Amino acid sequence: MNIIENKTFDEERALYGTFDTRVTNCRFDGPADGESAFKECARIEVDNCFFNLRYPFWHVDGLSVRNCEMTELCRAALWYSSSIAITDSKLHGIKALRECSEIRISGCDIISPEFGWSAKNVLVENTGTQSEYFMLRAENIEFRNVDFTGKYSFQYVKNATFTNCRLATKDAFWHAENVVVKDSVVSGEYLAWYSKNVTFENCLITGTQPLCYCEGLKLINCRMEGTDLCFEKSDVEATITTPVISVKNPRSGFITLPEVGEIIMDDPAAEGKVIIS
Numbered sequence: 001m002n003i004i005e006n007k008t009f010d011e012e013r014a015l016y017g018t019f020d021t022r023v024t025n026c027r028f029d030g031p032a033d034g035e036s037a038f039k040e041c042a043r044i045e046v047d048n049c050f051f052n053l054r055y056p057f058w059h060v061d062g063l064s065v066r067n068c069e070m071t072e073l074c075r076a077a078l079w080y081s082s083s084i085a086i087t088d089s090k091l092h093g094i095k096a097l098r099e100c101s102e103i104r105i106s107g108c109d110i111i112s113p114e115f116g117w118s119a120k121n122v123l124v125e126n127t128g129t130q131s132e133y134f135m136l137r138a139e140n141i142e143f144r145n146v147d148f149t150g151k152y153s154f155q156y157v158k159n160a161t162f163t164n165c166r167l168a169t170k171d172a173f174w175h176a177e178n179v180v181v182k183d184s185v186v187s188g189e190y191l192a193w194y195s196k197n198v199t200f201e202n203c204l205i206t207g208t209q210p211l212c213y214c215e216g217l218k219l220i221n222c223r224m225e226g227t228d229l230c231f232e233k234s235d236v237e238a239t240i241t242t243p244v245i246s247v248k249n250p251r252s253g254f255i256t257l258p259e260v261g262e263i264i265m266d267d268p269a270a271e272g273k274v275i276i277s
Helices: none
Strands: 002-005 019-024 041-047 060-066 082-087 101-106 109-111 120-132 139-151 158-163 166-170 177-182 185-187 196-201 204-206 217-225 235-240 244-248 252-257 260-264 273-276
Parallel strands (some): 041 060, 120 139, 166 185, 177 196, 185 204, 204 217
């Protein structure tokens, strides 16, 4: 493997077409303001590097990023790449990951609007994230011990699992399909509207008007706080262990809970059962 260390690069396509190379203690920054440092590369390792220029990793096959910083100016850092491992790094540029596959992210700090669009086969663990339109249309994703803050997250995702996560987010999981969320806290407005086959197990759910227009929705041993107008026009099987402010027009299924402030059934098509246990 070739080794490049202790250098600064600012020219256009500085390491274009590089293969089998380890880059250590380098900076991608400077007055030339060049883009696409590693475009069309393969089997690249970067360690303890600083990225302050745009589009550093496009069309890269086999990439390891460790102990690196990508600043706000490092836009669209990873696109059209595969076999990626990112550990203990900061990803702070907009659109940091798009149209990539086979990705593992661990111990990172992500502040990146429009992160993870159309990504496939993604594992994220022990990571803090802030974003808007986070992981839009991603498929085959797994999140473990992730803190997320933002808006419009996980919309149109397919085949996803979340374990021990804390998601503070508006409009999460809209149009999502085949999702399981376990042992997590999900707070925000309008949770999982228009979703299909979404399950929440041992979760705390907070916020107004959650879980409406859903198909195949399940809640298993969940708590709900500050939730009103829940389950409108949803096909639902729910076991809830806390009081709910109001339930409105569930389309089918059942909702078992200890107490509800109001049951609104003013739609003749609403046939769901509310069971006080």
